[in-house]
Amino acid sequence: MSETPDAAAAGTFDLDGETTVNRLGFGAMRLCGDDIIGAPDDEGNAREVARGAVELGVDFVDTADSYGPGTSERLLREAGIVDEAVVATKAGLLREAGGDWLPHGDPDYVRNQVLVSKDRLGVDTIDLYQFHRPDPDTPFADSVAAFAELKDEGHVEHVGLSNVSVEQLDEAREQVEIATVQNQYNVANREDEAVLEACEDAGVGFIPWYPLAAGDLGPVEDALDSVATAHDATRRQVALAWLLAHSDVTIPIPGTSSVEHLRENVAAASLSLTEEEVSRLTDAGA
Numbered sequence: 524m525s526e527t528p529d530a531a532a533a534g535t536f537d538l539d540g541e542t543t544v545n546r547l548g549f550g551a552m553r554l555c556g557d558d559i560i561g562a563p564d565d566e567g568n569a570r571e572v573a574r575g576a577v578e579l580g581v582d583f584v585d586t587a588d589s590y591g592p593g594t595s596e597r598l599l600r601e602a603g604i605v606d607e608a609v610v611a612t613k614a615g616l617l618r619e620a621g622g623d624w625l626p627h628g629d630p631d632y633v634r635n636q637v638l639v640s641k642d643r644l645g646v647d648t649i650d651l652y653q654f655h656r657p658d659p660d661t662p663f664a665d666s667v668a669a670f671a672e673l674k675d676e677g678h679v680e681h682v683g684l685s686n687v688s689v690e691q692l693d694e695a696r697e698q699v700e701i702a703t704v705q706n707q708y709n710v711a712n713r714e715d716e717a718v719l720e721a722c723e724d725a726g727v728g729f730i731p732w733y734p735l736a737a738g739d740l741g742p743v744e745d746a747l748d749s750v751a752t753a754h755d756a757t758r759r760q761v762a763l764a765w766l767l768a769h770s771d772v773t774i775p776i777p778g779t780s781s782v783e784h785l786r787e788n789v790a791a792a793s794l795s796l797t798e799e800e801v802s803r804l805t806d807a808g809a
């Protein structure tokens with residue numbers, strides 16, 4: 524692997540025929556305090572991590588209004604990176620001080636939140652606006668319609684979905700062009716393989732959240748370790764390299780609050796696995 528981590532080594536994903544992003548992104552949820560509530564103890568460090576990501580070639584950064592809430596978006600703006608990366612934010616979840624995440628896909632709420640996020644990020648247009656999670660109390664089509672309107676009105680450039688099924692992806696695509704889907708997925712948890720395949724068929728980006736399973740890669744760890752040893756890499760780097768090799772539409776967004784971990788994660792962009800290694804890891808996670 525190269526000495527200087529460079530996210531560009533992961534190759535690019537084309538969001539719309541005009542905007543491409545390097546496929547190794549950054550998840551900004553972990554910039555917040557404990558339980559993703561409020562500010563971290565060291566806000567300067569959080570800004571340094573966000574800034575460091577862009578300096579290492581990351582040009583796709585994931586956040587949400589509910590991270591903090593508000594804290595992650597604020598820190599990204601304060602880090603001065605919003606104009607240097609595609610910033611993908613979300614609406615559709617509420618927080619409360621106990622730490623719960625409450626689905627809220629009410630169209631009026633979504634229309635309110637886009638204004639809040641635009642102000643907090645300091646942008647005229649949100650690059651990618653993702654519906655965070657379908658709300659059982661609001662018809663899915665009504666929530667998606669709000670995102671479609673926001674795109675028509677120029678508040679957002681691209682619309683994305685998160686935590687959806689293949690059926691919901693198909694339904695939403697009837698209403699508006701969907702640029703990306705963000706679901707939980709990693710080498711040890713491939714429950715949403717069918718959603719990934721649907722994204723491949725449709726040319727939609729697939730953003731695997733929890734790409735490192737926060738380090739707990741369970742039954743795949745032995746296979747990861749043997750591949751890591753062969754490449755003088757870490758288990759986490761191999762897990763990210765597998766995500767990049769497994770599909771052309773994946774855009775992993777590993778999250779960290781540490782500059783050191785950031786460098787390790789971005790360096791995975793340069794890690795090329797052999798076909799045999801990719802198959803071995805795929806079989807180990809099946």
Ligand SMILES: NC(=O)c1ccc[n+]([C@@H]2O[C@H](COP(=O)([O-])OP(=O)(O)OC[C@H]3O[C@@H](n4cnc5c(N)ncnc54)[C@H](OP(=O)(O)O)[C@@H]3O)[C@@H](O)[C@H]2O)c1
Pocket residue numbers: 549550551552553585586655685686705706731732733734735736737738759776777778779780781783784785787788
């Ligand atoms: N759409 C959704 O519903 C949803 C849900 C959850 C997350 N997300 C997004 O997905 C992103 C990634 O998910 P995630 O942050 O939950 O999980 P993750 O990226 O799999 O793991 C992050 C965790 O692993 C640790 N870590 C990261 N790199 C490491 C390294 N090189 N060495 C050791 N530890 C390391 C981090 O701790 P340190 O801070 O100590 O590095 C953090 O606790 C989030 O940041 C967020 O943007 C979306």
